[in-house]
Amino acid sequence: MTSDKIKVVFIASWMRSGSTILSSMLGQLPTVFNAGEFGFFWEEGLTNNSQCSCGQPFSDCTTWQKIVAAGFSNEAQIDTTALTHHIFFRNINILQFRNLSNPTAELAEKIRLTKQLYQAAQKTTGCDVIIDATKIPAYALFLRQIPDLDVYIIHLVRDPRAVAYSWARKKIKPISAHVSAIRWLYFNFLIEIFLNKPSSKYMFLRYEDFVQSPQKHLERIGNMAGFACHPAAPVQEHTFSGNPGRFENKSLVINPDDEWKNQINRRKNSMVTLIDYSLMKKYGYL
Numbered sequence: 001m002t003s004d005k006i007k008v009v010f011i012a013s014w015m016r017s018g019s020t021i022l023s024s025m026l027g028q029l030p031t032v033f034n035a036g037e038f039g040f041f042w043e044e045g046l047t048n049n050s051q052c053s054c055g056q057p058f059s060d061c062t063t064w065q066k067i068v069a070a071g072f073s074n075e076a077q078i079d080t081t082a083l084t085h086h087i088f089f090r091n092i093n094i095l096q097f098r099n100l101s102n103p104t105a106e107l108a109e110k111i112r113l114t115k116q117l118y119q120a121a122q123k124t125t126g127c128d129v130i131i132d133a134t135k136i137p138a139y140a141l142f143l144r145q146i147p148d149l150d151v152y153i154i155h156l157v158r159d160p161r162a163v164a165y166s167w168a169r170k171k172i173k174p175i176s177a178h179v180s181a182i183r184w185l186y187f188n189f190l191i192e193i194f195l196n197k198p199s200s201k202y203m204f205l206r207y208e209d210f211v212q213s214p215q216k217h218l219e220r221i222g223n224m225a226g227f228a229c230h231p232a233a234p235v236q237e238h239t240f241s242g243n244p245g246r247f248e249n250k251s252l253v254i255n256p257d258d259e260w261k262n263q264i265n266r267r268k269n270s271m272v273t274l275i276d277y278s279l280m281k282k283y284g285y286l
């Protein structure tokens, strides 16, 4: 590495936009560790002991236990509740993450623990780059303010009509088309406003373009963040949070997943298009 900073490639997007397959493919590259939705480490990992993609509960996964030991063996007790998404890393809090050069004691503690987490992951896995698919813009902005991290943003978008269709198909906690459309707009606006500078550390990527030519876009990401993109032998992943597809080998099969086009619900598609019209036009979906 050319700097002491830890390189983090952060996938910023609204949910169900293809981040699982993108992060999995990046995680197959040598010197890259896919940490999945790393921002949920405190709640899904330490608190809920969720199942890792290797099949083990978080507390039995040797990779994560090594990371926990490397980062936090000297900590008396960590207030994981204060670090959860629902309390802290909410997008509504994004304004307080614009400048963390003079943080409150509470924020300074969160910065310290987060820095230790990323340092422990790098040290344990021996990687040069951590892939973070947490997606939440507020969390990305928070990470960018940590001087020890060198954060590159992949702004991943997918046609909001396909995203709304995907949400409706969810067996657990589906959301309605208009809610998906509003959140799609909200997330993409926040990413454009707060995360698109500097341009050397920001990359816009449409899921539809990625599935057409994945290698080309993996190389774009590698060129931006400075790592090699030669394909390697498949590796076992260790992600404790995210899309159920992370448990399946098929997560590495590139699939355009355009079933939604054959299941057209004109009323829902019109509603999504009306809500997201401005950015859909900008992103080439209309």
Ligand SMILES: [Zn+2]
Binding pocket: 052, 053, 054, 055, 056, 061, 062, 063, 064, 237, 238, 239
């Ligand atoms: Zn594991």
